[in-house]
Amino acid sequence: MPLPSIRPRLVRRRSKVHGFGVFAGEPITKNTRIIDYAGELVRNFESEEREERYLAQGCIWMFRVNRTWSRDAAVGGNIARFINHSCSPNCWFEVAATTIWIRASRSIRAGEELTYDYSTVGERTIPCRCRPGCRNKL
Numbered sequence: 001m002p003l004p005s006i007r008p009r010l011v012r013r014r015s016k017v018h019g020f021g022v023f024a025g026e027p028i029t030k031n032t033r034i035i036d037y038a039g040e041l042v043r044n045f046e047s048e049e050r051e052e053r054y055l056a057q058g059c060i061w062m063f064r065v066n067r068t069w070s071r072d073a074a075v076g077g078n079i080a081r082f083i084n085h086s087c088s089p090n091c092w093f094e095v096a097a098t099t100i101w102i103r104a105s106r107s108i109r110a111g112e113e114l115t116y117d118y119s120t121v122g123e124r125t126i127p128c129r130c131r132p133g134c135r136n137k138l
C-alpha cells in the first residue's frame with residue numbers, strides 16, 4: 001500500500017504583494033510537492049469565457065493545464081488559489097497529467113510567503129507588485 005503523503009503546513013493571511021497570500025507554516029525542503037492547484041477541470045474553450053469574467057473583476061483563477069484542459073480554482077479550489085505571483089519566486093509548478101503541483105524551487109523558511117511565476121500569456125493587464133519597482137504585468 002502506498003504511504004500517505006505528508007504535505008507541509010500552510011497558512012493563508014494578508015500579503016504585501018496582494019490581498020491574501022499563502023505562507024509556509026513550517027520549513028519546506030527544496031523540491032517538495034507542497035500542494036496541488038485544485039479546481040474544476042474545464043475545457044479550454046469554456047475556460048476562456050470564464051477567465052474573461054474573472055479578469056473583469058481583476059482576478060486570475062484559471063490555470064492552463066495543457067492544450068485541452070484548464071483548472072478553475074474559483075470552483076472547487078483549495079488554499080493554492082491564494083498563492084501570489086512573483087518574478088523571483090520560491091516555487092515552481094509541475095504539470096503531471098491533469099494535476100498541477102506547486103513545488104519548492106529552494107528551501108523555504110517558516111513564515112515565508114510562497115510564490116510562483118504565473119507565466120501568464122495574452123493581454124497581461126495587471127501591474128506586478130512582487131517587489132517595489134517591478135515593471136512586469138500579469
Ligand SMILES: C[S@@+](CC[C@H](N)C(=O)[O-])C[C@H]1O[C@@H](n2cnc3c(N)ncnc32)[C@H](O)[C@@H]1O
Pocket residue numbers: 017018019020021058059060061081082083084085086126127128129130138
Ligand atoms: C490566484 S489569485 C491570488 C490570491 C489573491 N492575492 C487574493 O487575495 O485573492 C490571483 C490574483 O492575485 C493578484 N496577484 C497575485 N500576484 C500578484 C502580483 N505579483 N502583483 C499584483 N497582483 C497579484 C492578481 O489580482 C491576480 O489576479
Ligand SMILES: [Zn+2]
Pocket residue numbers: 086087088128129130131134135136
Ligand atoms: Zn514582478
